[in-house]
Amino acid sequence: MKVKVVSRKLIKPCKSTPSDLRTYKISLIDELNTPINLYRILYYTSDHAVDGEEITSLEESLSRVLPLFYPLAGRYNKEKHYVDCNDEGAEFSIAEVDCQLHQLIGPQVNVDQLNHLIPLEIGAADEITDPMLAVQINKFRCGGLAIGSYARISTPSYFPSENLAPLYSGLPRTRNTSILTKRFVFDKNAIYKLRERLRPEWRNERPPSRVLVVTAVLTQAILRADREKHGKSRASIIRQAINVRERTSPPLSKYACGNWVLMSFLEFTPDDSYGLERNFTGIVSKMREVNIQGIKDCERILSDRKFARRILIDSELEAAERENSPDLKVIWISDFSKFEDYELDFGYGKPIWVSLADGPGEDFITLMNTKDNDGIEAWVFMHETDMPYLEQDQDLRMLTTQCG
Numbered sequence: 001m002k003v004k005v006v007s008r009k010l011i012k013p014c015k016s017t018p019s020d021l022r023t024y025k026i027s028l029i030d031e032l033n034t035p036i037n038l039y040r041i042l043y044y045t046s047d048h049a050v051d052g053e054e055i056t057s058l059e060e061s062l063s064r065v066l067p068l069f070y071p072l073a074g075r076y077n078k079e080k081h082y083v084d085c086n087d088e089g090a091e092f093s094i095a096e097v098d099c100q101l102h103q104l105i106g107p108q109v110n111v112d113q114l115n116h117l118i119p120l121e122i123g124a125a126d127e128i129t130d131p132m133l134a135v136q137i138n139k140f141r142c143g144g145l146a147i148g149s150y151a152r153i154s155t156p157s158y159f160p161s162e163n164l165a166p167l168y169s170g171l172p173r174t175r176n177t178s179i180l181t182k183r184f185v186f187d188k189n190a191i192y193k194l195r196e197r198l199r200p201e202w203r204n205e206r207p208p209s210r211v212l213v214v215t216a217v218l219t220q221a222i223l224r225a226d227r228e229k230h231g232k233s234r235a236s237i238i239r240q241a242i243n244v245r246e247r248t249s250p251p252l253s254k255y256a257c258g259n260w261v262l263m264s265f266l267e268f269t270p271d272d273s274y275g276l277e278r279n280f281t282g283i284v285s286k287m288r289e290v291n292i293q294g295i296k297d298c299e300r301i302l303s304d305r306k307f308a309r310r311i312l313i314d315s316e317l318e319a320a321e322r323e324n325s326p327d328l329k330v331i332w333i334s335d336f337s338k339f340e341d342y343e344l345d346f347g348y349g350k351p352i353w354v355s356l357a358d359g360p361g362e363d364f365i366t367l368m369n370t371k372d373n374d375g376i377e378a379w380v381f382m383h384e385t386d387m388p389y390l391e392q393d394q395d396l397r398m399l400t401t402q403c404g
Helices: 028-032 052-073 111-117 188-198 210-230 270-276 280-298 305-322 387-391 394-399
Strands: 003-011 023-025 037-044 075-077 082-084 090-097 133-139 145-152 179-186 235-243 261-268 328-335 353-355 364-369 376-383 401-403
Touching: 003 052, 052 090, 052 133, 090 111, 111 179, 179 188, 179 210, 179 387, 188 210, 188 280, 188 394, 210 235, 210 270, 210 280, 210 328, 210 364, 210 376, 210 387, 210 394, 235 270, 235 280, 235 305, 261 270, 261 280, 261 305, 270 280, 376 387
Parallel strands: 090 133, 235 328, 328 364
Antiparallel strands: 003 090, 023 082, 037 145, 037 353, 075 082, 133 145, 179 376, 179 401, 235 261, 364 376
């Protein structure tokens, strides 16, 4: 598959940013976050080729949106830790793809090819010339299109909550070619089977969410894969993002912008890791407990500044020190399943698929919705020497469809 960019321009906001908003200083929480980008690709079928009038309409829509999130049209100065809201603009590209849409997507999609559908290189993030937001419209021969977007997420707290994914490890500016990406699709029947495993102990409790059971079974599989590779169980840490919005007192709006995220922290000894890789009920219970505590902690963040600093900053600095141990497995989990990606209609109907591409980090799991809204598509990013062990895990093979 060849993707040829045929045009690239900067889209400026439809009205200028006021002079008193020109400099947007970042917070300490933002400063602690590693400068990375968030990307997503939405795929649409169309019975006609995308024409110039439709492209102009998309450009005008972007121009009208930018004043609402004015730093997106600026540039980040990493030396001075602020965004220069200079209205330089968001990048908007048009690309032509030399195949039909159905030839690209499907069960055995080549994830490497998806990288060409996003406007910036995986990992590019913090140069002063980099746009804060970039969009690429990819036109297929059949008339279908894919809209790839890329946004910086760890600078000032203004990005919409539906476009955030907290990642706290040191990631390179360019794609790490030793990291492999695999998708594991859990359909509604697989999720039903996982919940049934818990029925004896959870008979009188609310059934665990599909995200929780999928996260637990993937974590077990990764722990088993790690043991197979190293010949022994190792200590492990599980970090999972918790959305702070609507859980504070007073409550923040679900649409509040910023790095409003807690990272739950579960630490296991080698013996714990070995035991939990076989105890599904046990690992689900521990994950649920730490997430419930995290949700309780959210309530005090706005009303207790010392507590907020300890939870949002000090605890993360302490965790970072512990995670640097060489004989330790750290697993990072982000949940995108509540994002309403499959409802996004830009005039071509709803997307037939929503994807990521290659990831810049190791041992990351990103959970996304399936189109029918009752399954989970798990994107797993692991080192090339680790992934074969995970792919051979018998429990995963029985529960999932492995794709790409």
